[in-house]
Amino acid sequence: LRLGVLASGRGSNLQAIMDAAAAGKIGAEVAVVISDHSDAYALERARQRGIPAEFVNPKSFGSKEKYEEVIVELLKRHGVELVCLAGYMLVVGAVMLNAFPDKILNIHPALLPAFQGLHGQEQAWRYGVKFSGCTVHFVDEGVDTGPIIIQAVVPVLDDDTADTLAARILEQEHLIYPEAIKRFAEGRLKIVGRKVFTKKLSS
Ligand code: GRF
Numbered sequence: 001l002r003l004g005v006l007a008s009g010r011g012s013n014l015q016a017i018m019d020a021a022a023a024g025k026i027g028a029e030v031a032v033v034i035s036d037h038s039d040a041y042a043l044e045r046a047r048q049r050g051i052p053a054e055f056v057n058p059k060s061f062g063s064k065e066k067y068e069e070v071i072v073e074l075l076k077r078h079g080v081e082l083v084c085l086a087g088y089m090l091v092v093g094a095v096m097l098n099a100f101p102d103k104i105l106n107i108h109p110a111l112l113p114a115f116q117g118l119h120g121q122e123q124a125w126r127y128g129v130k131f132s133g134c135t136v137h138f139v140d141e142g143v144d145t146g147p148i149i150i151q152a153v154v155p156v157l158d159d160d161t162a163d164t165l166a167a168r169i170l171e172q173e174h175l176i177y178p179e180a181i182k183r184f185a186e187g188r189l190k191i192v193g194r195k196v197f198t199k200k201l202s203s
Helices: 012-022 041-048 064-077 094-099 118-128 160-184
Strands: 002-006 029-035 053-055 080-086 104-108 133-137 150-157 191-194 197-198
Touching: 002 012, 002 118, 012 029, 012 041, 029 041, 029 064, 029 160, 053 197, 064 094, 080 160, 104 160, 118 133, 118 160, 133 160, 150 160, 150 197
Parallel strands: 002 029, 002 080, 029 053, 080 104
Antiparallel strands: 104 133, 133 150, 191 197
């Protein structure tokens, strides 16, 4: 399965995906990495692996549609079959959603539907919840609203800061994102309304 990863920043989830892919663990390979930031460390991580790394500047286009048409063109040119958002800070619009229906995944650093949007870890920490975690979900037209594939739970400890909690969550992100991709690659994910079921591996 050919993956296209969109990342705006440091790219630690990209790294986890590339590592799992290179180890032959997920039945997928990263075909291209695209960023909306020229200085995103994610691009550097891709280059170190010899994976095509492309910067597309959203500001160079008159509209979000035009920008996304270029992104879609790039993804298609690289034969991408599944798009993985990994710290991609722009909201996905209709052009991308129509080009990759039920083929865009995202990871969010909280237990959705709680603490959607930016800084999910800090929102949870400030709220005072005793458990938080992370969520891999299909992307729909909303922000962090699509059908949930996998979640992982971590405790919030009394001596946590937003940063120590974020670090605990990030460890789990790096496990569940490759796992979700693996399940997709195996053709095991079935979306029924809001629900995603993982079919058993047939033997
Ligand atoms: C992660 O916390 C992810 O959940 C959120 O953005 C952050 C990206 O981190 N969507 P990285 O760039 O993968 O290191």
